[in-house]
Amino acid sequence: MLFKDVDESHEPCFASEAQESGEGLCAMSYSVKEMFLTLQGEGAQTGRASLFCRFSGCNLWTGREKDRDKAICQFCDTDFVGVDGPGGGRFKTAQALAERAAQIWRETANAGGTPYIVCTGGEPLLQLDNALIDALHAVGFEIAVETNGTLKAPPSIDWICVSPKAGSTLVQTHGNELKLVWPQPAFALEQFEALDFERFYLQPMDGPVREANVARCIDTALRRPQWRLSLQTHKMIGIA
Numbered sequence: 580m581l582f583k584d585v586d587e588s589h590e591p592c593f594a595s596e597a598q599e600s601g602e603g604l605c606a607m608s609y610s611v612k613e614m615f616l617t618l619q620g621e622g623a624q625t626g627r628a629s630l631f632c633r634f635s636g637c638n639l640w641t642g643r644e645k646d647r648d649k650a651i652c653q654f655c656d657t658d659f660v661g662v663d664g665p666g667g668g669r670f671k672t673a674q675a676l677a678e679r680a681a682q683i684w685r686e687t688a689n690a691g692g693t694p695y696i697v698c699t700g701g702e703p704l705l706q707l708d709n710a711l712i713d714a715l716h717a718v719g720f721e722i723a724v725e726t727n728g729t730l731k732a733p734p735s736i737d738w739i740c741v742s743p744k745a746g747s748t749l750v751q752t753h754g755n756e757l758k759l760v761w762p763q764p765a766f767a768l769e770q771f772e773a774l775d776f777e778r779f780y781l782q783p784m785d786g787p788v789r790e791a792n793v794a795r796c797i798d799t800a801l802r803r804p805q806w807r808l809s810l811q812t813h814k815m816i817g818i819a
């Protein structure tokens with residue numbers, strides 16, 4: 580097993596028909612906090628129907644409130660601990676996870692358009708490997724990732740969104756969008772502006788001073804047109 584989250588409870592594992600019949604066995608397993616259809620709320624693909632696959636676990640925070648002060652990334656707005664959310668679970672094979680994702684898409688979207696899956700977390704690149712990418716492509720998904728940029732993204736991912744975190748080392752320095760949560764005092768915008776991304780976004784840091792952060796992002800986007808404003812629209816309209 581490449582990845583094991585800290586939750587030791589024994590949720591059911593999902594085995595695909597291939598795995599039950601002994602074919603395609605693989606040592607890897609995948610831990611998913613939740614999987615659900617929503618609209619992409621942020622960045623360049625805002626408003627697009629998307630199956631969110633939120634992987635458990637992150638390399639920059641345990642996800643436990645008691646550890647937040649010591650974490651590298653301290654402003655996270657997400658619960659990615661365990662596998663107990665809607666559509667969550669442990670999946671023994673890439674095929675099992677892809678089949679479940681396709682099933683949820685069929686049952687909830689299923690009205691034309693290219694099926695679109697957003698792999699997020701937690702940090703999805705701890706688990707999103709080539710076997711899973713191939714399995715998701717095989718069932719028809721276009722694949723996006725939301726990553727903190729500390730791990731290399733497999734090149735076959737269709738849409739790469741990198742959101743750098745102060746105090747970590749950025750290794751994924753190209754992609755489709757760079758979405759910087761702002762402000763992060765240890766960062767200067769100049770250090771990102773020459774990187775190989777198609778689009779650059781400033782996303783106001785949510786938290787106790789969100790309104791002030793929105794004002795700063797607006798001001799910065801006006802003065803530095805390379806950067807556009809990304810608002811977390813799902814929070815405004817009350818969807819997940």
Ligand SMILES: C[S@@+](CC[C@H](N)C(=O)[O-])C[C@H]1O[C@@H](n2cnc3c(N)ncnc32)[C@H](O)[C@@H]1O
Nearest residue numbers: 654655656657700701702725726727742784785
């Ligand atoms: C929860 S993270 C998961 C994916 C990955 N670990 C990452 O950090 O990019 C998803 C997105 O939410 C952003 N985010 C997390 N906490 C936020 C906050 N308090 N305010 C604004 N954006 C936030 C992240 O920067 C990232 O773009």
Ligand SMILES: Nc1nc2[nH]cc(C(=O)O)c2c(=O)[nH]1
Nearest residue numbers: 618619620621699725813819
């Ligand atoms: N609707 C919606 N859009 C999002 N875009 C990125 C998100 C994330 O948590 O990765 C997110 C999320 O949590 N919900």
Ligand code: SF4
Nearest residue numbers: 637640652655701727
């Ligand atoms: S890197 Fe992403 S998932 Fe991890 S703690 Fe930070 S925002 Fe949350």
Ligand SMILES: [Mg+2]
Nearest residue numbers: 656657699819
């Ligand atoms: Mg989110």
